[in-house]
Structures are given as structure tokens and as C-alpha cells.
Amino acid sequence: MSEPATIGIDLGTTYSVAAIVENNRPRVISDTGGGYTIPSIVAVDDKGNRLVGQAAKRQVLINPIHTIYGVKRLIGRDIQSPVVRKIQDHFKYRITSDEHADVLIKIREEPYGLEEISAIILDHVRNLAQDSLGREVARAVVTVPAYFNDRQRQAVRDAGKIAQIDVLRIINEPTAAALAYGFGKALHQKLAVYDFGGGTFDVSILEVRDNVFEVLATGGDTFLGGVDFDNRLAELMIHRFQKEHGIDLFKDPICHQRIKDACEQAKIDLSSRPETRVHIPFITMGPSGALNIDYTVKREEFEQLCEDLIGNTLVACRQVMADAKLKSEDLDAVLLVGGSTRIPLVARKVADFFGKAPSKGIHPDEAVALGAAIMADSLARKGEGEIQLLDVLPMTIGIKAAGGKMVPIFPRNSPYPNQKLKVFTTSKDQQQSLKLTILQGDKATAAENEIIGDFTFSGIHPAAKGQAKVETVFTLNHEGILTVAARDPDTGAARESVLQIQAAGHKPIHPDLIALKKPMEKKAGETVISATVTREVKLKAGTAPPPGPETAKAPEKTPPPPQPQPPKPVRPAKESALAGLVSRLKRLFQRG
Ligand SMILES: Nc1ncnc2c1ncn2[C@@H]1O[C@H](COP(=O)(O)OP(=O)(O)OP(=O)(O)O)[C@@H](O)[C@H]1O
Ligand SMILES: [Mg+2]
Incomplete structure (x- = not known):
């Protein structure tokens, strides 16, 4: 085979x-x-x-x-x-x-x-x-x-x-x-x-x-595309129809769908022709029988209707050129x-x-x-x-601070793979756990950004406030996906903490989908996928991932991190990613 x-x-x-x-x-x-x-x-x-x-x-x-x-x-x-x-x-x-x-x-x-x-x-x-x-x-x-x-x-x-x-x-x-x-x-x-x-x-x-x-x-903009052009044209058709017949077609899902389909086709026609006709027979019943949609649309008309959508894309173009300094x-x-x-x-x-x-x-x-x-x-x-x-982060990743502000960890356009270490100290006596709300977005207040997940570390040894520390490592892998790991640097090696990010994908899978893959492809003994998908990072004290080059800069306003354990030998795959990161950082420093 x-x-x-x-x-x-x-x-x-x-x-x-x-x-x-x-x-x-x-x-x-x-x-x-x-x-x-x-x-x-x-x-x-x-x-x-x-x-x-x-x-x-x-x-x-x-x-x-x-x-x-x-x-x-x-x-x-x-x-x-x-x-x-x-x-x-x-x-x-x-x-x-x-x-x-x-x-x-x-x-x-x-x-x-x-x-x-x-x-x-x-x-x-x-x-x-x-x-x-x-x-x-x-x-x-x-x-x-x-x-x-x-x-x-x-x-x-x-x-x-x-x-x-x-x-x-x-x-x-x-x-x-x-x-x-x-x-x-x-x-x-x-x-x-x-x-x-x-x-x-x-x-x-x-x-x-x-x-x-x-x-x-x-x-x-993840919410801007061809569908928006179809919708603009559909709104125009619905508006014209309402003016002519006094009937609102927006409310009927089947009518609306037919109009959107016809408008997508009209839009496509207008890419190669100066004008087109939107013709939908028997769209609805009027007082004296069936009514049709039958309107001509000129390319200029369509262009006027959608110019601002294109304008929005150019705003983003201007921003990326400025960000790239080109x-x-x-x-x-x-x-x-x-x-x-x-x-x-x-x-x-x-x-x-x-x-x-x-x-x-x-x-x-x-x-x-x-x-x-x-x-x-x-x-x-x-x-x-x-x-x-070598890709970059589209939006800042950060954590929610006590006053509701967003504190950036990786700013927008940070290269990845990437890694940062932050050291947090306890703010209460005998505090045993630390909860971080991780956010993504470029707004200054946390509430305006998207929540990626909550991260809780509950392995802190009991101590007076300000005495215990949590070393937290934020890692962006080569897909731009974040993992967070933490450890209490002062506790013994036997301690183990299971950390979890609450995020999308925790749900049990729909029973119908468990056998999605065609049966002929199933290998003997293969089991169905596990019922839950979680993002877990298992850590033994002392085995936190070694801080990456970014962390060489001491984290702001936090005590200097204790010397990490000597890093375990990295696999070749990781090594090349890290080597790439190091050479990239060198280049970035040379550049700016
Ligand atoms: N000749 C054309 N003129 C105008 N628009 C067109 C033309 N051909 C296709 N489109 C539009 O392009 C869009 C589909 O583009 P494409 O297949 O690149 O999108 P997609 O990959 O599905 O979406 P996305 O990349 O946003 O996830 C549709 O809105 C379609 O109407
Ligand atoms: Mg596409």
C-alpha cells in the first residue's frame, strides 16, 4: 500500500x-x-x-x-x-x-x-x-x-x-x-x-x-470580507423593493438568503462587466400576485456602496507599513x-x-x-x-492587572517562537495560589480585550506576603499558540503542580463526530479521540522550561529570578527553532 x-x-x-x-x-x-x-x-x-x-x-x-x-x-x-x-x-x-x-x-x-x-x-x-x-x-x-x-x-x-x-x-x-x-x-x-x-x-x-x-x-480584520460586499448590495435591493412595494424582505430568512445569493453573483459579474441585473422571480406575494426583484446595478454604484470597506483595508495597510518601518x-x-x-x-x-x-x-x-x-x-x-x-503576533498578549488595566507580556508584532519569564511575588500572607487572567488585544483596559484563558498556580509554599515567588514562563510556540507554566522556585524537587489554562475546547465532543474518520482508515486497536481537549502543562519543581533569550533582560519591577536549573538538552527540532530565534533577535537588535 x-x-x-x-x-x-x-x-x-x-x-x-x-x-x-x-x-x-x-x-x-x-x-x-x-x-x-x-x-x-x-x-x-x-x-x-x-x-x-x-x-x-x-x-x-x-x-x-x-x-x-x-x-x-x-x-x-x-x-x-x-x-x-x-x-x-x-x-x-x-x-x-x-x-x-x-x-x-x-x-x-x-x-x-x-x-x-x-x-x-x-x-x-x-x-x-x-x-x-x-x-x-x-x-x-x-x-x-x-x-x-x-x-x-x-x-x-x-x-x-x-x-x-x-x-x-x-x-x-x-x-x-x-x-x-x-x-x-x-x-x-x-x-x-x-x-x-x-x-x-x-x-x-x-x-x-x-x-x-x-x-x-x-x-x-477578521470581520471584513466578500460577504460584506454581498450584504451591502442585498441591503440596497431590499431598500429599493421596500420603497417600491412597501414590503420588508429582510425578515424572511428564505427571501433574504435568495437575495444574498443573487447579490454575490451580481458582485462577481460586476468584476468583469460595467453593469448587471439582479433578477429574482417570485420573491414574495403582493396584494395583486407574485412580485419579482428586478433591478439593474452599475459598477460605479456598487463601488460607491463599498468604497469604505476597501478604505478600511487600506487603513490596516498603512498601519503594517508603519509597523514594518517601510x-x-x-x-x-x-x-x-x-x-x-x-x-x-x-x-x-x-x-x-x-x-x-x-x-x-x-x-x-x-x-x-x-x-x-x-x-x-x-x-x-x-x-x-x-x-x-518567522512570524509575528497580530495582537498584544498580556495579563489583567489589579486595576483592570492590561499589562503586555508580548507586544503586538513580537516575533515567535518566543518566551518570557515573569516573576510574581505574593500580595497576601500565606497566599497559596496565584490566578492570572490572560488576554489578547491592543486596548489599554483588560475588559476591551479578548480573554484567552485563566491560569491558576496553586503550589505556592506558605509564607508572609511578599516572601514567596512564582516564576511564570510564557511561551509562544511556532504556531503563535501560548502556553503558560509556573513554579515556586523555593520548594523542594518532589513538588509537582498541574497547571491548566481554561480555554476553548474543553467540551465533550458531539457523539456523532467521534467516528468522523472514515472506518476504512481506522487502524486496528485505534481508539477514538479522548472526550476532552485540555491544555495542560505538567511541571515538576525545578523543571520549568529554561527562560529564552528575551528573559535575559531582567523583568520589570520584579525581583531577579533565581538561577534556573541547567536546561535539559533540547531536541534538534527545538534547537533549530531556538537558534532561529536567537539569530532573529540578533538581527532585530542590529536593525533597531
Ligand atoms: N470575480 C469575483 N469578483 C468579486 N468577488 C469575488 C469574485 N470571485 C470570488 N469572489 C468573492 O471572493 C470571496 C471568496 O474568496 P476566498 O475563496 O478567497 O475566501 P475564503 O478563503 O473562503 O475566505 P477567508 O480567506 O476570508 O477565510 C467570496 O466572497 C466571493 O464572492
Ligand atoms: Mg482564504
Whole structure:
């Protein structure tokens, strides 16, 4: 039997794409019909059948309440977040939450976590790839928007676990696009990657030196995409209809869905034509019979309607250029990625902004999946080292201070992998535990930022206040995912503490999904995935991870950390990541 394949998966808001490297050439994997974009849609029909991808998309009009799309906009978010509230007004499916305030979606009375819906999509992508390749797909590199926070990344990781895909690495979409553009070409260039997809907008500035892809700055908006253009056009149609007939079509989910579908098509038409017609027969009943929507939309009209959306992307472009300390003359190429960059006004405005025609070297729909496949192939065959991706944090990670302020640990655009040590002292007599609320966001007050998790250390030895210390190590791995570990430096070696971050992904998995992976792929004796996904760090006193180079600077206003134990020998993989970090820090210091 042939060896299991390793693929790249672009898990998109509207469409997902899979790609593979064969004979050193990356290519997208098409299904038997020749198509390669897979709608990121899951539905359950009235007979209880689960439908995914094209099958789910085809029936959305007759089943809008139980057809779930756009989950990437919700994944890893808190039910209280403004984004979720905004979505509740636009999406027809039912959104609720669990006891951790994580978002759940109800499909035919069954609650599903966003990781579960995403797992169903990943599973479908894997199955299509398996059918097309004729062999098992066991491993993948999955992409996420650069602007995803820790919790969103963790949720995608959890989705991979539920789907029983060995996710070798989560990488950022713009970095993947840059890989597709520059891998193996011995380039020495600075690039801007402008990725405007269905639901998210990302812009990153990268420096490519041979096979080192270093992100200098990143920014964007996880709530801005092609869907917003569709909605603008749909609102215009609904408005015109109301003016003409006095009927509000917004309230009827089926009508609204039909209008949005027609408007997406009209938007796509307007990318290649000066005007188009939005024609929907029998949209509703009027006093004297059936009524149609039939309006003409000119490209200029559409452009006026959406100009501010494009303007918002340019605000983010200005910010990342400032963060990267670059002027447009410094850039060698501008890459356009994502379906929404096909809108002529988008391409024009981006070209004007950067003062440069976009590169023709990559395909806007394929680049991200191809880059993921290149990374997957490299990791599967050579392991760490061949390609070095040096990425940066999209938003500050910090902790909540007593007065409700956010105290940064890793500021925005901090490179990762990265590690910082903070030493806390007790503030009460006999204090035995320390609780930290970890946040991500760029606002000064904690409440305005997203909570990543609570971290509690309860192994402090009893002492008068200010006498006991807790050494806390914050580690960002090469996926930008945070782990926190702590130890009491004064206690004996026998002491062990189990530390836990409360975060998304604690829920028992939906019973239906336990057998997601196709039965034929199950190896003998393989057990189903464990029922809970937790983020635990087990530490023995004295075995805290050695502080990284960042910690060489003494932490502010805290006593100097006691000498850590000599570090254990690091595995080669880690060593290369750390070596990369050290050389990167050296370069950063030289630069600034
Ligand atoms: N010719 C076109 N003109 C305008 N918009 C288009 C065109 N073709 C596709 N789109 C839009 O592009 C969007 C899909 O883009 P893409 O497949 O890159 O997004 P995605 O990867 O699913 O989303 P994301 O990257 O945000 O997660 C849809 O909103 C679609 O309507
Ligand atoms: Mg995309």
C-alpha cells in the first residue's frame, strides 16, 4: 500500500482548498468533477442526514436555518463578543453558548461547537483528497488568518484533533501565499501580501531570504470580507423593493438568503462587466400576485456602496507599513490573494496605495493551499529546518492587572517562537495560589480585550506576603499558540503542580463526530479521540522550561529570578527553532 499523504488545507470562510506536493511540484487537489474549491458549509436536512460542501450549498435555499456557513467568523470567540452579536443579526442559523461562554450552533436542536463544525469541514476536505489521490491522507498543514488570536488558533487545532487529522503545523495564510510565490526561487525580496477573502482581511509585510520567510508586520480584520460586499448590495435591493412595494424582505430568512445569493453573483459579474441585473422571480406575494426583484446595478454604484470597506483595508495597510518601518519604494512585490481581490476597485486601490502593480506570480484562489502543501511536504520529508517561517503576533498578549488595566507580556508584532519569564511575588500572607487572567488585544483596559484563558498556580509554599515567588514562563510556540507554566522556585524537587489554562475546547465532543474518520482508515486497536481537549502543562519543581533569550533582560519591577536549573538538552527540532530565534533577535537588535 502506498504511503499516507500529507496535504495542505486552506480552511476558508466561504471555500476551502486542498493541495499536495507530488514530484516536487505543488498542485491543488480537484474533486472528481474537476472543481477544487469546497464550500465551507455544513447542513442537516429534515431527515437528519448530514451534508457537507457542495451538497450543503445546493440545499441552502430550502433549509436556511439548518445550513451553517461562515463558521470561521465565529470560531474561538466568546458569545459576548461584538462580532458574535453582529453575526446573529445576519446569519439565519441559531447561535447559543455553553457554560464557558463559547459559541454553539444549534442544528435541528443539537448543539455543535464551532470546532466540531470545522472538524466536519476538515474531514470532508480530507475525504475528497483521499478519493482524488487514491490513498490515505493522515497529516496536514492547515492555514489560519494571520490576524487570528490564540483562542482562534487553538480552536482550529482542536478541530484537527476532532477530525483525527495529524495537523503538523498551523501557519498563517499570507505566509503560505508568500511560500507559494517564493519557495525554491532563491529570492531576496520584501513583499506585501494583501489577502481579501470571503470573511477575513489580512495584510502582511514579509521579507524573503532564500527559504527564510520572515513576517515583519501583520494586521487586518477578521470581520471584513466578500460577504460584506454581498450584504451591502442585498441591503440596497431590499431598500429599493421596500420603497417600491412597501414590503420588508429582510425578515424572511428564505427571501433574504435568495437575495444574498443573487447579490454575490451580481458582485462577481460586476468584476468583469460595467453593469448587471439582479433578477429574482417570485420573491414574495403582493396584494395583486407574485412580485419579482428586478433591478439593474452599475459598477460605479456598487463601488460607491463599498468604497469604505476597501478604505478600511487600506487603513490596516498603512498601519503594517508603519509597523514594518517601510515605505512603498522598499517593497519588491505586492501579492493579491483571495476572491475579493478580483473586484477591480480593490485591485486599483491597492495598486495606488503601494504604488505598484500587483504581481501576476500567484493565483488568488490557490496560493494559500499551495503554500500550505509546500510547508506540509517540507515538514513531512525533512522535518524542521528546510523552511524557516518567522512570524509575528497580530495582537498584544498580556495579563489583567489589579486595576483592570492590561499589562503586555508580548507586544503586538513580537516575533515567535518566543518566551518570557515573569516573576510574581505574593500580595497576601500565606497566599497559596496565584490566578492570572490572560488576554489578547491592543486596548489599554483588560475588559476591551479578548480573554484567552485563566491560569491558576496553586503550589505556592506558605509564607508572609511578599516572601514567596512564582516564576511564570510564557511561551509562544511556532504556531503563535501560548502556553503558560509556573513554579515556586523555593520548594523542594518532589513538588509537582498541574497547571491548566481554561480555554476553548474543553467540551465533550458531539457523539456523532467521534467516528468522523472514515472506518476504512481506522487502524486496528485505534481508539477514538479522548472526550476532552485540555491544555495542560505538567511541571515538576525545578523543571520549568529554561527562560529564552528575551528573559535575559531582567523583568520589570520584579525581583531577579533565581538561577534556573541547567536546561535539559533540547531536541534538534527545538534547537533549530531556538537558534532561529536567537539569530532573529540578533538581527532585530542590529536593525533597531
Ligand atoms: N470575480 C469575483 N469578483 C468579486 N468577488 C469575488 C469574485 N470571485 C470570488 N469572489 C468573492 O471572493 C470571496 C471568496 O474568496 P476566498 O475563496 O478567497 O475566501 P475564503 O478563503 O473562503 O475566505 P477567508 O480567506 O476570508 O477565510 C467570496 O466572497 C466571493 O464572492
Ligand atoms: Mg482564504
